[in-house]
Amino acid sequence: QQQVKQSPQSLIVQKGGISIINCAYENTAFDYFPWYQQFPGKGPALLIAIRPDVSEKKEGRFTISFNKSAKQFSLHIMDSQPGDSATYFCAASRYSGAGSYQLTFGKGTKLSVIP
Amino acid sequence: DTAVSQTPKYLVTQMGNDKSIKCEQNLGHDTMYWYKQDSKKFLKIMFSYNNKELIINETVPNRFSPKSPDKAHLNLHINSLELGDSAVYFCASSPTSQGAGNTEAFFGQGTRLTVV
Numbered sequence: 374q375q376q377v378k379q380s381p382q383s384l385i386v387q388k389g390g391i392s393i394i395n396c397a398y399e400n401t402a403f404d405y406f407p408w409y410q411q412f413p414g415k416g417p418a419l420l421i422a423i424r425p426d427v428s429e430k431k432e433g434r435f436t437i438s439f440n441k442s443a444k445q446f447s448l449h450i451m452d453s454q455p456g457d458s459a460t461y462f463c464a465a466s467r468y469s470g471a472g473s474y475q476l477t478f479g480k481g482t483k484l485s486v487i488p
Numbered sequence: 489d490t491a492v493s494q495t496p497k498y499l500v501t502q503m504g505n506d507k508s509i510k511c512e513q514n515l516g517h518d519t520m521y522w523y524k525q526d527s528k529k530f531l532k533i534m535f536s537y538n539n540k541e542l543i544i545n546e547t548v549p550n551r552f553s554p555k556s557p558d559k560a561h562l563n564l565h566i567n568s569l570e571l572g573d574s575a576v577y578f579c580a581s582s583p584t585s586q587g588a589g590n591t592e593a594f595f596g597q598g599t600r601l602t603v604v
Contacts, residue, residue, distance in 0.1 A: 407592065416492075416578050416595030417531070460529060469536065473519050473543035474582060476593055478531040 376400050377465050379479025386486050392450040394482045396463035399444065403465035405474070408437065408448050411460045411481075420461070421448070453486045460484070491515050492596040494579050500602045501569055509564045509599045511579030518583070519543075520562035521593065522554060525576040534577075537562050569603045576600050 379396045386392045398406075407422035423430045423437045423446065430437045436449040450457055463479040492513045501507050513520060521544075522534040536544035540556045551567045562579060579596040 409595075411529075414597075416580075416597050418595065419592050422592070462531060469544050471541060471543045472538045473536045474593070475533055475536065475544055476523075476531075477533075481529045481531075 376477045377463060377479045379463050379482060381482060382480070383483045384485070386453045386484065388453065388455060388486055388488050390453050390486075392453045392457070392484055392486070393447060394461055394463065394484075395445065395447045396479050397443075397445045398465045398477075400465070400467065400477075401444070402467045403477070404468070405466040406437070406439065406446050407464050407466065407476070408435075409462040409464060409478075411462065417462060450484075453484075455486045455488055458484055458486050492579055492581055492594050494577075494596040494599050496599060497597060498600050498602075500604065503569055503571060503603055505569050506565070506567045507569060507601070508566070509577055509579075509601075511562050511564070511596060513560055513579075513581040513594070515581055515583075515594060517581040517594075518559055519581060520556065520559075521580040521582070522562065522564050523578040523580060523595075525578060525598070527575070531578070535562075535564075566601075569601075571603050574601055574603045 408420045409417035410420045411417045421435045434451045439446040460481045462481045464476045466474045469475045494511045519538045521536045525531045535554045537556045553565045556562045576598045578598045580593040582593045
């Protein structure tokens with residue numbers, strides 16, 4: 374049972390274009406929705422995150438849009454650059470007790486930005 | 489100044505062997521995790537420890553045993569390695585917060601385990 378569904382699996386965007394990655398979740402216990410960026414040979418690194426009481430969060434060229442009623446959220450990368458080429462993971466977090474949070478990841482989107 | 493460091497970065501071993509992966513964090517976090525990333529890049533939590541106490545233990549074969557000697561270290565020991573254990577294993581840590589607090593997880597560089 375996949376609790377966080379992510380699409381598309383891969384994405385090719387021209388430099389300067391907009392990259393859009395979508396995610397949907399099922400468990401209403403999730404209360405934190407981060408996006409992670411992973412370069413080859415590296416660990417995932419937090420890019421931007423949102424809480425369900427906010428519908429949009431913007432940090433530089435990266436924006437998360439969140440639709441609580443539809444249980445969907447998306448990442449928009451404006452003015453995409455070749456350096457943005459990486460694998461992007463959406464995730465959903467819920468408190469597991471004793472100070473521990475469980476991240477459930479989507480399956481990832483491999484983004485390639487071509488010059 | 490590495491925040492979450494794992495050793496080794498690469499590990500090639502034969503089926504049936506026992507191996508360990510070490511993880512250390514210098515962020516002062518109370519909670520540490522092990523995640524597994526398979527060949528299709530799917531990331532799945534395996535274990536979570538808070539201040540040396542096991543909190544999350546997902547459906548993982550009992551050949552996998554985490555050990556936390558102190559809150560800055562979480563090691564992963566794997567017995568009787570199988571071909572299907574080949575994957576990248578990531579250690580992570582996060583600050584402790586009750587309820588809806590800061591839940592950013594910081595990941596290490598990963599250990600690529602290849603079982604031959």
